[in-house]
Amino acid sequence: MSHAPSAALPVGHYSYDAVDRTFLKQRVAQFQDQVERRLSGALTEEEFKPLRLMNGLYLQLHAYMLRVAIPYGVLDAAQMRTLAHIARTYDRDYGHFTTRQNIQFNWIRLEDTPEILNVLADADMHAIQTSGNCIRNVTADQFAGAAADEVLDPRVYAEILRQWSTLHPEFTFLPRKFKIAISGSQQDRVAARFHDIGLxxxxxxxxRPVFEVFVGGGLGRTPIIGVRLRDDLPEEDLIAYLEAILRVYNAHGRRDNIYKARIKILVQALGAEEFLSQVNAEFSAMDRARYRLPEATVEAIRARFGAPDFAPAGDAAEKLVAQRKSDHAFDAWVRTNTHAHKQPGYASVTVSCKPAGGIPGDVTSAQMDLLADLADRYSFGELRITHLQNVVLGHVRQDALYDVWQALEKNGLGEANIGFITDIVACPGLDYCALANARSIPIAQKLSSRFANADLQREIGPLRLNISGCINACGHHHAGHIGILGVDKRGEEAFQITLGGSAGGADASVGQILGSAMSEDETVDAIARIIDTYLSRRTAGERFIETCRRLGTAPFKDAAYAPA
Amino acid sequence: MDRRNSRRDAEGNSVITANRLLDGRIVWLAPNGQWKTLIQDAKLYPNSTVEEALKVRTAHAQENGLVGIYGVQVTQTASGPLPVTSRERIRAAGPTVHPDFTPDWHAPHPAPHA
Structure with a gap:
């Protein structure tokens, strides 16, 4: 599986050619025409809405929102600068990184959108299939191609799936949206079991690679852990098998009821065995030669990815040790915000987009430019957006970490909180979203401020806190160790707490609702009491989720609803 | 349209709102028939008559460059109409997490077509 890509290719993502670029320009011209016909009245709003959604343009609570695709979360520095330019020129100087590794701009004008899509196309970017009942952005491990525990790089396969699914004529009007995630590590960092298909x-x-295939997982109003359909799907059958799954779903998924239209409902209704049987029947009947994914094709796609030309310094590790010893704040950041790299002398850096009291996932255009500069200088010009709404610099030399941290610190991106209680995942909520019942961001800000003390966060240890502003669960609250769900109580917002959810690996679990909804401030206080309960009841070395599983929800419920 | 947009009591008053087609901005129907960006300028309709007014306005949505016309139940306050639901209060005032993004916010450096 070795290869030697050209040094001129962008590191970490597929390099477009003339065909790709012509396609994007044609797509922009098509949308320009659609916008003109909408403005002239030739298209009604009902006719135009699905067309704009196919180009990532929503009409939200206050304005149009444009969701830009970041395939498998990877982009290069020039692309990040393009996003900064869009934020600065066409929006209100910031963007919001999403749980699908994309970015959203909240204040876009319809009349500017074709021009914005042109700007994106010039940077080999687009907004195709970031909405609608189609296969959405395929997500991947944020440490792909870098993690010490990785078995193989999933991005090549994510790119193959992107190319297969883009404007796939059979799967452009599915019963409902469809989400695929792929990991190349046994450490499931993509929540594979909570996806329509997880690989x-x-x-x-x-x-050659084989794939474990999970199907029918999801969050939303019916949270379900996916079932394992295959343990050893060969590489050459990857496209054929996914095609078979999608065909069964497309044929039998519920189109009559939006709330029962996701594949998870079909899998549950048929039962895993019957669903598997139908997929296998479709798979057997297919023209397999047509859908075969040959090794040569995989390698041709792989050759379009640039790879970092590592040049570790012999004394990088020693230098890092000395810097950590002399600066405790830096040492704390290294402990929480770096991840072991497969290349000795390097580390992956997770840049926290969760400053104390800040808005999870929001980044200003100046910060985007800084991240692009840091990527150029220290990480082969490559960046990744994580599904936990942070940014990763994948390949940083250990002796450069101190410089990176100092630059981040100066620009509000140096929080040492990855994996801690303030590394909160939150959807935009009712401050922006037309579907939301309650605001997600203010309660996230209050919790982030409440637990801002670094020593307290370290004392609490690893804890995932996820917030969704409605049952659609864009903040993945069911998968949080602590989840918060915003609800509407007679026109006023209120919040339910869930406990015991977990996104990754074989112990994936759905959080359980603790009890009735509370006000925002009551919820913040209740979570503080839940944390106190954990700290007083945990055994030595026991993580929050482990204490929850050992004790069950009862003591935490008592604490949450204790009279003030 | 969101079902929440057509919920209102038999009694009470409502104002009429929409989004501008070109830029998505929220507007409110004023007594003089113009569409304004501040809810304080909106005309009050008794809930008993607002459905009929909505029908008339919806019929002219395209020529007025509007989408998503609907009624919002409000109470009257000293500073003008105040929506009864938190959703509509946020929609009328702007995102609570960016107090600077009021409905009359203007870009310091307008976009090319702004």
């Missing part, structure tokens, strides 16, 4: 790749006996 975990590993090396097979013949040296």
């Amino acid at each position: 975990i790749a590993r090396e097979g006996d013949n040296g």
Whole structure:
């Protein structure tokens, strides 16, 4: 599986060619025409809405919102600067990184949108399939191609799936949206079991990849952990098998009821065995030669990815040790915000987009430019957006970490909180979203401020806190160790707490509702009491989620609803 | 349209709102028939008559460059109409997390077509 890509290719993502670029320009011209026909009245809003959604343009609570695709979360520095330019020129100087590794701009004008899409196309970017009942952005491990625990790089397969699914004529009008995630590590960092299809790749006996396939997972109003359909899907059958799954879903998914239209409902209704049987029947009947994914095709796609030309310094590790010893704040940041790299002398950096009291996932145009500069200088010009709404610099030399941290610190991006209680995942909520019942951001800000003390966060240890402003669960609250769900109580917002959810790996679980909804301030206080309960009841070395599982929800419920 | 947009009591008053087609901005129907960006300028309709007014305005949505016309139940306050639901209060005032983004916010450096 070795290869030697050209140094001129962008590191970490697929390099477009003339065909890709012509396609994007044609798509922009098509949308320009659609916008003109809408403005002239030739298209009604009902006719235009699905067309704009197919180009990522929503009409939200206050304005149009444009969701730009970041395939498998990877972009290069020039692309990040393009996003900064869009934020500065066409929006209100910031963007919001989403739980699908995309970015949203909240104040876009319809009349500017074709021009924005042109600007994106010039940077090999687009907003295609960031909305609508189609296959959405395929997400991948944020440490792909870098993690020490990785078996193989999933991005090549994410790109193959992107190309297969883009404007796929059979799957453009599915019963409902469809989300795929892929990991190349046995450490599931993509929440594979909470996706319509989750793939975990590993090396097979013949040296080529095989895939573990989960299907029918999801969050939303019916949270379900996906079922394992295959353990050893060969690489050459990847497209054929996914095509078979999608065909069964497309044929039998509920189009009569939006709340029962996701594949998870079909899998549950048929039962896993019957669903598997139908997929296998479709798979057997297919023209397999047509859908075969040959090794040569995989390698041709792989050759379009640039790879970092590592040049570790011999004394990088020693230098890092000395810098950590001399600066405790830096040492704390290294502990929480770096991840072991497969290349000795390097580390992956997770840049926290969750400053104390800040808005999770929001980044200003100046910060985007800084991140692009840091990527150029220290990480081969490559960046990744994580599904936890942070940014990763994948390949930073250990002796450069101190410089990176100092630059981040100066620009409000140096929070040492990755994986802690203030590393909150939150949807935009009722401050922006037309579907939301309650605001997600203010309660996130209050909790972030409440637990801002670094020593307290370290004392609490690893804890995932997720907030959704409605049952659609864009903040993945069911998968949070602590989840918060915003609800509407007779026109006023209120919040339910869920406990015990977990996104990753074999112990994926759905959080359980603790009790009735409370006001925003009551919820913040209740969570503080839940944390106190954990700190007083945990055994040595026991993480929050482990204490929840050992004790059950009862003591936490008592604490949450204790009279003030 | 969101079902919440057509919920209102038999009694009470409502104002009429929409989004501008070109830029998505929220506007409110004023007594002189113009569409204004501040809810304080909106005309009050008794809930008993607002449905009929909505029908008339919706019929002219395209020529007025509007989408998503609907009625919002309000109470009258000293500073003008105040929506009864938190959703509509946020929609009328702007996102609570950016107090500077009031409905009359203007870009310091307008976009090319602004």
